[in-house]
Amino acid sequence: DIQMTQSPSSLSASVGDRVTITCQASQDISNYVNWYQQKPGKAPKLLIYDASNLETGVPSRFSGSGSGTDFTFTISSLQPEDIATYYCQKYDTLPIFTFGPGTKVDIK
């Protein structure tokens, strides 16, 4: 079973800061990684699919990169409305969908 680790588990940054979250898979998963944002009390929202593609309507300050085992999610300039928990999600055959443990992002 392919495991996903995500780091950090939480972070605090100032408005305008660049924020980076990483996910690492225990085996090569090509680009089968998506990223979601979950605000408190709300359902998750898809932000990035296939590692680096921005979902329609999502602000361009959000981006993703990586392939194989190492993936990165970036907020280029943190805004107050970005306070949320962010999850990576991987897909492999069977099918199996696994979410990372999440990264809680706060404003410093």
Add this chain to the structure above:
Amino acid sequence: EVQLVQSGAEVKKPGESLKISCKGFGYSFTSYWIGWVRQMPGKGLEWMGIIYPGDSDTRYSPSFQGQVTISADKSISTAYLQWSSLKASDTAMYYCARLIVGAKFDYWGQGTLVTVSS
């Protein structure tokens, strides 16, 4: 507009049965997989299983196989998640979500809170 609308919050006792629902609007319900995701209080997201309403093909996460049943009624564009005997550890928020090409969950329901307590 694509929408997934879930049934309301439930409070149940251990050992009771439960079936919650997820109704799709604004798209061809039979053409997309629907997934169920659990979120225990203060915890992360866990994928439970998926169903293709067109033919009811169902796949379960190994962690949830045998613990829940996923079904669908395509005539009313509704997917279901059910338990035959609830446990306190089933207390959680449950989300349904549409699965599209690329294995991404693009639209989500608002969630159904299930509380199991004696």
